[in-house]
Amino acid sequence: MQQQVQNIEFNSSLNPLKQIEVTTNVHKFGGSSLANAQCIMRVVEIIKDNATLNDFIVVSANGKTTDQLFALFESTDNKEQFTVQLARLKNTQTALIHELLDSSQASKLLQQIDEDVAFIDSQFTNSFKNSRNDVLAFGELWSARLLATVLNQNVCKANAIDARKVLILDSTNNFQLNEQLSKQNIVLEKSANQLNILTGFIASDEQGNSHTLGRNGSDYSATIAAHLLNAKNVTLWTDVNGVYSADPRIVNTARKLFRLENSVAKELGRLGNPILHANTLNPLTTHNIHLNVASSFAPQDSGTEIGAFGEIAKSEISVTHNNELIKIDSNEFTAKILEQINTRFQPIYQCQNKTCIVISQQFADLALQYLQEQNINLTTKNVSLIAVVGYQIANRGEIKARFKRALKHTDIAQFVGSSNGHSLLAFFEHESSVELINKVHSQVTKDSRNIGLVIAGLGNIGKRFLEMLPQQLSRVPALENVHLVGLASSKQALINTDGIEVSKALELFQQDSLAYDNQLLLDWLSQHPYDELVLVDITPSEQFSNLYQAFFEQGIHVISANKCAGASSTATYKKLLSTQYNTGSQWLVNTTVGAGLPVNYAINDLLNSGDTINEVAGIFSGTLSWLFSNFDGSLAFSQLLLNALEQGFTEPDPRDDLSGLDVQRKLLILARLAGFELELEDIDCQNLVPNSLIGLSVDEFLGQVNLLDQYFANKLQEAQQQNGCLRYVARFSKTESGYNARVGLEILANDHAFANLTPCDNIFLLTTNWYQDNPLIIQGPGAGRDVTAGGLHSDLVNLCRELAVKTKEVEIKGIN
Template sequence: MTQESIVLENEFAVGNTTENKLAKQAIHVHKFGGSSLATAECIKRVLEIIRQHCQLNDIVVVSANGKTTDALFALYTQAETLQAEKLNADLSNESEAAQIATLSAELVQSVALLTQQQEQLISELLNENNANTISHLLRKDIEILTTWLSGDLALHHNDILALGEVWSARLLSALLNEQICPSNSIDAREFLVIENEQNCLVDYAISAAQLRQQRQFGKLAVITGYIAKDNRGHNCTLGRNGSDYSATIIAALVAARTVTLWTDVNGIYSADPRVVPNARKLHRLPNGVAKELGRLGNPVLHAKTLLPLVNPLSEHHTHLHVASSFDPQVVGTEIGKFGQIAKQELSVTYLNDLLIAHSESFIGESLLAAKAEFAPICLDEEQGYIVITQAQQKSLSQWLASHDTEVTFKPVSIIATVGHRVAEHGDIRARFKRSLKTAQPLCLANGENNHSLIAVLPEPCSIELLNNVHHDMTKDARHIGVVVAGLGNIGQRFLELLPAQLNRISLLENVHLVGLLSSKKALINNDGIDVNQALTMFEQSAHEYTNEQLLAWLSNHPYDELIVVDITPCEQFSLLYQDFFEQGIHVIGANKWAASSSSEKYQKLIDTAAANHSMWLGNTTVGAGLPINYAIKDLRQSGDEITEISGIFSGTLSWIFQTYDASVPFSTLLLDALAQGITEPDPREDLSGRDVQRKLLILARKAGFELDLSDITCQNLVPESLQGLSTQEFLAQASQLDSYFKEAFESANAKASCIRYVARLQCVEDDNNATNAVAKVKAKVSLEVLPRSDAFATLTPCDNIFKIESRWYQDNALIIRGPGAGRDVTAGGLHSDLVNMCQQLAHKQNKVTIKGINE
């Protein structure tokens, strides 16, 4: 379901009350393939999917269980062979009679095996009463099947093949009635009318009217896929992938909002993942591109399936999803109408065992007739050729003979790059040609609606060539969505810098701003937010949201990667990090709360992020844009061991104590800093030392020390008498601070020293047990008296300074100094993290995990 706004509709699953089940009128079609229904365990998974994702007015379409249709076709072939042998056999000949008896016994055995497989599913899934009822119906079908197999096979060919879907729908409906909700099974032959089996053109008006009569109010309909009736009333099938086609037809008949194909793969890939290990999932595909992919050999999509997505009755557009019933929590691929980001997707496909046919009839008006008759893979009027399947050779030869023209055939294959209007992009065409330089293609053609570039090859397309072309065409295709949370001074500056960054940094080429969050409102757009108008668009279109709604969208985002940039100061938003990491979402945080949470919570975040391959960067949590986090990480990764971290970590306290000289009361200076925006709205947040305490904890953990806030002694510079007051009351009584700081300044000054608020972490040896010295950590943040020559004493107001001592930096400490606050440097630090993260993501290899692809 496309979600262009964070305001998500309520979903009422079939397990809820009847009122809720019927409250939402939008219809969704869910189709389950044979592999999804192959075993009792698979069917139980399907049952849970229906419980979680369906409502009573939805429709479920089913294939036959597992390989049941293959088994029925095998029975038909066995019976056909038996009848042919009987027709030609001399039953008086003992050997021939024995052969007939063997074939008859094998057919009986095959019927018995199929019956046993169905009985096993019934007995494993249903209670005794329901099992008896469904088994009785099965046995009656088997009796009829046995009659058909011994009678006019051609007459009952489609009747035999239809049984698998009938059994599957009947079993699932009975199971739903027993465990989930009211349900009825519907045989699609009761309503679905097509012109004939060859073209499968649907009579939508009649079929829609008859389906309305079959559906029962208050019951979840389970409908057979694959089967229908023609306009003469004969039973027929819809051919390869017929159940998928049934699902999209039915969706068109009821104007469904979505169709979900629950199968054994979790989406559509940029190439066949069985042979291209680096294929990436395509999260969203425009309808036209999907149809072209299906036409040109995609192993999951088929062009016929996609035809009904635009309803011929109403021009209603239905979105198609491909998802895995084996991994239902994994977001699949959505096919429908999308904006520019989805239109940038590229994929590569191929087809072997083709023929290129050259003839004079493929020049001029007769080419149009050939195109209508044979729907060739590609064609070129100037060169007079069409490319067809080998199965079409005989019919094409006959057709050309009637035109009294000659034809030459040559075996070929094709490899194609598919994307929205891709043939109109000269740079993509040039890149495609370069990728084929060793293959020496016979020709290059444009595909349907210019959605593909097709190269005709003189040899079968090799796996090596496919992988090379796929790499060349899709290496820059990873799409990264960015959600910015926090639109205050720094958040606004981050957004102001973003347009230039996207244009300047090649690593950000496929980065898209897709979400903006304040504490109360959100703007989410899957098709991207114009970075030049982001704040204006937020003001115009943002809606109130809840965390549950936000997480619901984030769990279904249509990007290869999603990054949340947290520029909020609040603990509440940091509590969502656990959910983000569980969903594989990356976080860039200026927010200090998560990184300074309890050891248990912090370690859980680290472990969850690692387990789900999420990255968490927070260079701006300490030191704004200064590279202190990078330095500590580099030292540790290089094998160094940090023994001391110290410095002035607060830009506010840096300014205050670099400026304070007792010439004016401390409270006057404090109020001046508040007026300039240097302090927090409540200056006690700065004077309490808690911010510095959290920063020291963050750095300590980065350096490998296992500490909690309680392990860091913190000197609160606010007297206890002022700590419980309101902000206004505190400001009115701030003069109570004056005598303490004046005395501290004058005492230090008398010693040629100064006062500074310093953070210190030191490793010291606990040698109480002299034979086994153990390293201990002492950490505190407090007001210190320092010589005026000390590195911490001579800062530019608002600067931070960090001193690191280690095994490598013992005699001459590593010092990092610079602005520790400010919207520009902090926003710049966030952009540094964004580039760093995108650089790491560019080298990330997503392992393709699939259960299989239907053959």
């Protein structure tokens, strides 16, 4: 029964655990996560940040304690060596206690250590014949007692539970878990109003005999506990921040698998993955329990989530290997014997004619003992395995072909698909080399990076971008692993990490989108399960552009048609660039100026080639280009403006175009790209809207728009008298003392390069050290849904090509 919040008691004024009672979660901490005092205090912080009093904590033995206990068994013929090793083991434990606890808290634990060490010493004379498992259990017992006491001293009341009082194995049924009795026991042993710390690795049978669950059995203990408690989540805190596409210790190009489908994860564990283990996932299958693998050394990093996911997660591919396998051949296997082998020893493979099995070396002694008891004639051979694992991968012909090509010219003993279809297996009669494992990984996973795509802004350009997306995804190889996972308007958002069907995206958005605010959007995106996340901002919103800093901090890439961030204050702009650089995020802004025209590319190319930009000038507004190209006096300026509004050439409020702010921002963006440091206010901007019309509503402005006519008629007459024309021009030029920058209405000669544009076109003039007498000119449509959406797609393709070859360094921060 859940307790009321007000009844929870805490031992100190330090930050307590979250006091909100929620569904039970299980957190398991491995030996490397608890290796020393610093690690243990880090675990305490993780518990404070991530656990409630309703949760269970499962612990392994501290550091190398279990290895030290096993070493004692190898010294049973040498008392002196045994005594030295036992003293070293005791010193390790007492040093941890003294380092972490004050004297009053430490005294009880030290007394228990003395008693436990005396018991271990007493077992030397009988060579631990009947007490091996009791001795091995001390590693987890010491760890649980210590963590519970540290929590009692620093955080909240905690209760250490010996799993042998909880997890009961049925000795009459191959030592399978007695679920009913274990469920009763865990309810009886857990303490209300305290955080319960359960020992991993150990269990007992109905007679009270101690048993272990095998190496890495603490993971199994955690998932058993989650099953018994009907928990919502299990988190395995380890020294690697997730499950990778190969062992990152030997394959440095391995990528994190953020999401794994249950059956694929189980297959990885069955084959010997270093993070997942054979039995770990079994207890989770009857409940909708998610398994998370995270790093206690980097708890802020997203780990790997394992559960029931859709097609994107099912497309993941990984490579695993195992050099510790035994092949047993015999012509005398019966159906009954093979049934026992499958139940008790978890074979990796059984050949079709039922004359051979391959099992892990950890089961070899027991399996051979069993077969000898059956009077079976057999032969054994050490073998190794390289396996490619993925959802129904045995039916994916292109992956099978790549795997076989990678194995060409190797002395492969056997190549088979697993019976469940989730793996392709290659066996060798020698150890698999690091070089071959890397080669296989490179060949079969080269196209497997998953990129999530979020589109913000579903106006004309956003809809056109979506219309073009299905063909782009099928046509461009660089977009092969791009998945649409998010859509957002100004008030509604649809985020689906299993993917949004592109052809029905807008329809699904109308049906399933939810109201959101910026913080909720950031929370959603921070949980994304992809190698990379790309956000395409097609909004005009300054408020939305304020999220870029948070996006970059999360490593999210941004493709922007939104000019606000690029034209923000120098301090903000520099901070964005710095964060982007430090996190490896990419920020592509090629459609902020000139829509699909390659003016940004040109500036970057010139600078990368060693040139210097001395002047940037041109007509940057498609709206103002249309207005002044068509303004010849035959129509009043106001009538021309209303015509442009009706045809969709202006913003809904034409003053947004006439103010010059859009052109001013574009000039600032180009000047910054050219390497100059300036603010928006440093660019002199001529607002074509008189003061009397600025503060009006849109309807009021449109009702009085004829007040613009006299001014523009006079300016046109002045231009015609000079045999020229009116154009709204942006100019930035380098000077000896700095620069000049302005945007405004100019009278140009009729033969000027800016004078003879097709209405709506933009033109950009770049004067550089190399292009002085004959400046570089880029001209073409500077607005429009097709060219802008196309420019965004160009950015997406270029970004994905770059991300395809991106690798992240994997840090393994454990005690090794």
